[in-house]
Amino acid sequence: MTRMLASVTGVDEAEIALSGGADVIDLKDPKAGALGAVSTQTIRRTISLIAGRAPVSAVCGDLPMEPETIRAKAEEIAATGVDYVKIGFFPTANAAACAAALEPLAARTKLIAVLFADLAPDFELLPMLAGHRFHGAMVDTAIKASGRLLDHLPPERIPGFIDRARSLGLMVGLSGSLEAPDIPRLLPFAPDFLGFRGALCGHSGRVGSISPEAVAQIRDLIPEASRAGGASSVDYRLLAARGYSPGTDPTLGTDKIFVRDFVLPVQIGAYSFEHGHTQQVRFDVIADVLQVTDHPEDMRHVFSYDIIMDGIRTIVARGHVQLSEALAEQVASYILENPRVVRVTVRVEKLELGPGGVGVEIERKRQSAGRGVASGPAGRKDQSAVSRARQERPEAIRRAVKPAVVKLGGSTADAAEMADWVAALAGSRLPIVIVPGGGRFADQVRETQIYMDFSDTAGHDDDRQPGT
Structure with missing residues (x-):
């Protein structure tokens, strides 16, 4: 599932973001640049406030691409106990040297490399970052006045970045002056997280203070993964589509x-x-x-x-x-x-x-x-199926591989692990048949029947099969 990352300046904003449902609390000073760093004291105070309720990340600042300078600052930030340290990789011939200098730290702290969509990012750096044990990579914008992420990284280029990073075992994030209309456009690409700052500040701009109302609006547009010990609020109809829309009437x-x-x-x-x-x-x-x-x-x-x-x-x-x-x-x-x-x-x-x-x-x-x-032009009928998802998968492979049957009982619908289970199934390259049980699953079948117009016989077919 895609998580919501909220960039905050300290404890007050962190409490607003956390109360509003942000999945990751990210510390930065927007007045000090794209990756302006807050003080280590602020980081420690925020970590204490959050007390493990959400992961915390912090940026290192807009630093010159000098290996020792970057290593020293990253070590300082990591010493606060944050879960992730974000490091900007500005265009430079020193990128490999900087990544190599950070490898010892990457062995014990999750490092996220930040590339910049408006500075001609080199995605060929991804294998090098993975080789130096970075945990993830994200794309942001360096000059906020120059436009949003999609102004510089068009949608057709995003799957290439995400797929390449994922193939290397890297976590993937997207950020860069994102606004509410960008969310439904980016969710189908299934990044691990989407990052926000300006959109959380309402009309005051990214250097203003975040507001509960703005946080809630962004949160409502992203399907929320279940929290430990709590019921999942994921709409399971949406996982296969890798997108989100609220319940329809x-x-x-x-x-x-x-x-x-x-x-x-x-x-x-x-x-x-x-x-x-x-x-x-x-x-x-x-x-x-x-x-x-x-x-x-x-x-x-x-x-x-x-x-x-x-x-x-x-x-x-x-x-x-x-x-x-x-x-x-x-x-x-x-x-x-x-x-x-x-x-x-x-x-x-x-x-x-x-x-x-x-x-x-x-x-x-x-x-x-x-x-x-x-x-078509001649009025002929095409006998192809209605919606052939994943057409790029060869038909021969689909025929050769027998599907796996997975039963999800009705009692599992609210399990804390359910979002992870379904996301893993949706991401599988093998053909999978999911057999849902009763409870909420049966209720969803009844709701779906209204607008998909299938028969009662089809809707209740599993009732005649013992053990389902």
Whole structure:
């Protein structure tokens, strides 16, 4: 699960952030730069206040990239007893030497390297950081006036960073003047944490004081992992989608969210002359989205069209696509992973193959079984499945590997470990069939039946199987 990191200046703000549900308390002085450090006395006082209720991190400051200077400051911060020490890696030829100087400390303290999206970050540093025993890496912004994270690190580049870091065993974080609308765009990438400062300060800006109201607004947009000894507040419908939306009310109906005339250069085409270069492709998407409320007020209540555009950019960035139909299917599948989307229409139109546009339009909907219908130029029907998540997994492998069956009894729904169990299952590369029990799971089946429209027979099928 993605955790919420709240950057605070000391004990007073730490108490507000902790009371508001922040998962990680991060100490920094925003008046002293992107990674302005607070005093070690402030760190110790804050650790004492928190008393183990949440992990604590602290930054080392905007330091020159000199190995001994960085090592000495990191040692000083680590001596306070923080759980994580964050160290900025500004562009320099000294990066490897700085990381090497920190390796002895990394053996006993969790070090997080901070790269900067607005300073041309070199993600080739990740293997070096892992080799020197760093615990994690995150991307932030150095010059706050220059824009937000997504202004400098477009969505299509984020999966590459996260996947590379994860493959090296590194924890992954995203930060950089993040605002509420950024959260639903970043959650599908499943970073280990999202970091906030300015968004927690309301209208006073990042150098102002954080407010309980602003903390609550951000907290409500991120699914909360269970705390030790407490019930989980995770909405289990959302784990597979790696995203978040609050519970929907099927009686309110749907809204249509659309993206029109969205044109991108795409590597696409089956002909040899279409390989090796891009051509302009226009996307039109309409998504039918379940309403949360008939009085929408903030990002908790809407499905952002940015999610659609981010998904298209991410898919296009993967490389050459042979067919317009395949590209449309991938876009539809990506959008349908969000549990609020019940139907999506995707048109993919190639603009450079003649005097007019050519392409395909498909419609896919969320349903328990059955086929979707794609209307192409000739009006033919496509008999592919409705929502084929993870299309990149080879079909031969799916056929060869037998699925594992995992039973989750109704009594486990509120287990403190449940979020970790389900996250591990969702992240597995093996095919898994989850058999839910009764209790809250059965209640969810009844709620889902309202808008997925499956039969009572399907909804109660497990009741006839002994031992389920």
